[in-house]
Amino acid sequence: GAVVSQHPSRVICKSGTSVKIECRSLDFQATTMFWYRQFPKQSLMLMATSNEGSKATYEQGVEKDKFLINHASLTLSTLTVTSAHPEDSSFYICSAWQGETQYFGPGTRLLVL
Amino acid sequence: AQSVTQLGSHVSVSEGALVLLRCNYSSSVPPYLFWYVQYPNQGLQLLLKYTTGATLVKGINGFEAEFKKSETSFHLTKPSAHMSDAAEYFCAVSDDYKLSFGAGTTVTVRA
Numbered sequence: 529g530a531v532v533s534q535h536p537s538r539v540i541c542k543s544g545t546s547v548k549i550e551c552r553s554l555d556f557q558a559t560t561m562f563w564y565r566q567f568p569k570q571s572l573m574l575m576a577t578s579n580e581g582s583k584a585t586y587e588q589g590v591e592k593d594k595f596l597i598n599h600a601s602l603t604l605s606t607l608t609v610t611s612a613h614p615e616d617s618s619f620y621i622c623s624a625w626q627g628e629t630q631y632f633g634p635g636t637r638l639l640v641l
Numbered sequence: 642a643q644s645v646t647q648l649g650s651h652v653s654v655s656e657g658a659l660v661l662l663r664c665n666y667s668s669s670v671p672p673y674l675f676w677y678v679q680y681p682n683q684g685l686q687l688l689l690k691y692t693t694g695a696t697l698v699k700g701i702n703g704f705e706a707e708f709k710k711s712e713t714s715f716h717l718t719k720p721s722a723h724m725s726d727a728a729e730y731f732c733a734v735s736d737d738y739k740l741s742f743g744a745g746t747t748v749t750v751r752a
Binding site: 619 | 673675677682683684685686687690692731735738739740742743744745
């Protein structure tokens with residue numbers, strides 16, 4: 529199947545700093561990518577849809593100024609958590625469709641101290 | 642809007658026993674249905690999917706699922722559990738390229 533990678537896999541940052549997470553489709557092009565957030569022992573919640581060459585679409589309740597998404601190429605989407613706070617600590621997962629299947633990255637564990 | 646209900650947040654089975662994970666969905670259109678597995682601190686791996694055609698779908702690692710439109714169900718089964726099947730399992734339905742996930746079912750396998 530298709531491969532989606534994420535970098536970094538884990539990041540620890542201080543409160544108030546910004547963190548950038550990269551999501552890449554390694555062997556296919558993706559005009560659309562998705563960003564999810566997963567709290568411990570919970571399901572995945574869609575945060576936003578990243579669209580190559582245009583603005584991202586955010587789900588209700590997700591602050592677009594806090595979670596900046598850039599989809600500058602057909603294989604790369606980035607999520608920047610701005611002015612991170614401890615409550616932003618979570619597992620962030622990206623995904624992309626190839627054909628009839630959505631493939632997921634390995635996730636990024638963010639810990640904000 | 643689509644939604645998914647997974648019955649049972651935790652299933653415990655003995656090694657070699659049948660694994661049955663239940664999933665019911667609601668959809669206003671013919672659904673695409675998926676089962677994913679997640680191991681600790683990892684992303685999701687596709688087990689199997691139903692799009693069209695045969696309603697009994699076989700996936701990886703010996704899992705299979707049957708789409709029953711009349712029951713709006715897509716239950717996941719494996720005849721004989723292995724220790725490596727211990728993980729979190731998510732059922733999902735697609736809606737205009739967005740996936741809606743169930744709450745997940747944690748599977749533990751007893752030796």
